[in-house]
Amino acid sequence: MKNRPYHHGDLATELLARAEQTLREKGAAALSLRELAREIGVSPAAPSRHFKSKQALLDALALGGFERLAEATAASQREVGESFAERLDAAARAYVGFTLANAALVDLMFSVKHSPEASEALRAAAGRWSEQLFELIGAGQRRGEVREGAPERVTLPVFAALHGYAGLAVSGMLPAEMAEHGLDDVIASILRQCRPE
Amino acid sequence: MKNRPYHHGDLATELLARAEQTLREKGAAALSLRELAREIGVSPAAPSRHFKSKQALLDALALGGFERLAEATAASQREVGESFAERLDAAARAYVGFTLANAALVDLMFSVKHSPEASEALRAAAGRWSEQLFELIGAGQRRGEVREGAPERVTLPVFAALHGYAGLAVSGMLPAEMAEHGLDDVIASILRQCRPE
DNA sequence: ACCTGAACACCGTTCAAGT
DNA sequence: ACCTGAACACCGTTCAAGT
Numbered sequence: 001m002k003n004r005p006y007h008h009g010d011l012a013t014e015l016l017a018r019a020e021q022t023l024r025e026k027g028a029a030a031l032s033l034r035e036l037a038r039e040i041g042v043s044p045a046a047p048s049r050h051f052k053s054k055q056a057l058l059d060a061l062a063l064g065g066f067e068r069l070a071e072a073t074a075a076s077q078r079e080v081g082e083s084f085a086e087r088l089d090a091a092a093r094a095y096v097g098f099t100l101a102n103a104a105l106v107d108l109m110f111s112v113k114h115s116p117e118a119s120e121a122l123r124a125a126a127g128r129w130s131e132q133l134f135e136l137i138g139a140g141q142r143r144g145e146v147r148e149g150a151p152e153r154v155t156l157p158v159f160a161a162l163h164g165y166a167g168l169a170v171s172g173m174l175p176a177e178m179a180e181h182g183l184d185d186v187i188a189s190i191l192r193q194c195r196p197e
Numbered sequence: 198m199k200n201r202p203y204h205h206g207d208l209a210t211e212l213l214a215r216a217e218q219t220l221r222e223k224g225a226a227a228l229s230l231r232e233l234a235r236e237i238g239v240s241p242a243a244p245s246r247h248f249k250s251k252q253a254l255l256d257a258l259a260l261g262g263f264e265r266l267a268e269a270t271a272a273s274q275r276e277v278g279e280s281f282a283e284r285l286d287a288a289a290r291a292y293v294g295f296t297l298a299n300a301a302l303v304d305l306m307f308s309v310k311h312s313p314e315a316s317e318a319l320r321a322a323a324g325r326w327s328e329q330l331f332e333l334i335g336a337g338q339r340r341g342e343v344r345e346g347a348p349e350r351v352t353l354p355v356f357a358a359l360h361g362y363a364g365l366a367v368s369g370m371l372p373a374e375m376a377e378h379g380l381d382d383v384i385a386s387i388l389r390q391c392r393p394e
Numbered sequence: 395a396c397c398t399g400a401a402c403a404c405c406g407t408t409c410a411a412g413t
Numbered sequence: 414a415c416c417t418g419a420a421c422a423c424c425g426t427t428c429a430a431g432t
Contacts, residue, residue, distance in 0.1 A: 011415085033407090044417090048407070053407080111368065112367060123370065126370045130372055152372065156379055159361070159375075160361035160362040160365060160383055161358045163361035164358055164360035164362070164363075164364065165361070167360055171308065171309055175324055178353040185350050186357055189355075231424065240397060242400095243396080245427080249426095251426090
């Protein structure tokens, strides 16, 4: 057994890991830098060397969330057929699944308040994800399974429907009678609105 | 001029009013019960007589938000024609307009964490609002302008699209190329997915 | 019933000083 | 470069006591 060294070694990484655990288990309100430091066994001032403010840590968390979401979406496309319906279904379930499994993190990712510098990076990370939806629609158009139109204008309503459903489901604001077939109905409605002619 | 009386008179109301102002001007993070009390000129302990915790005040704020949203939606339907397209357009713009004008409040309304007792009241208030979308779709169906199907299953994807677009717009996560005709495209996609046959 | 004053156990952040 | 220890200016909440 080794006694704790003066230098932690990888405090930044451990802060992020513990923070995300707290986020998942107790919610964003319960996230405190001091408590994180206490759990890790480091002084209250130590985190500030790695994240210049609490908001900076939250921003880093959100950034990681977007990266994992993009990764999960990419994974969903790898083991699925080529038809638009199949690919949309996979992407939709990946997104909603990620959101439900990481509710507090997703809340953070799309929260209103981010430091302006972080917003740039966050928007870029969000872009790398929405790029995939964009690709999905474009491929559907090339196959003649999705109506024509500027891809970004066809994609936005699809994006909005998924994001909105996930948000409603996570916040518990879905009327019970809507939750039953919720995601199925949303996917069906997206296919309907994307249909050619 | 009257000197401040021992009893404020309507502290609960003034707390809510000032809290909403702070929310709008400085965001949820800047909302402090102590500062509210200071602004109003009352002791730090005074708010606790009217809201048993900070969360209780946030819940009350969210509740008021849902009531005003329902009111704004109802108003949007009063001065508009009878066709589904017109009524949907009005309701959509009322919702997105409310969201953009009250970003931090809407964030609160749909936030993940609410005290369990409040969640009941909040869901009821949200229900009174979604009831209106529900009515909108039902009326469209009776006019033959909206496809058939269980109204709650036709309504959910509409609800999701609006909620999602508003959320994306407010969080600044809308890719620039999508923001241009954003709401127009979302409304058009809703009309397309609702079209009969 | 409504509010004050003081206290308690926390925060995030800063900064000299240590290793 | 990385961390400690102590300090500063805050929090939300509770509770006896005042009016």
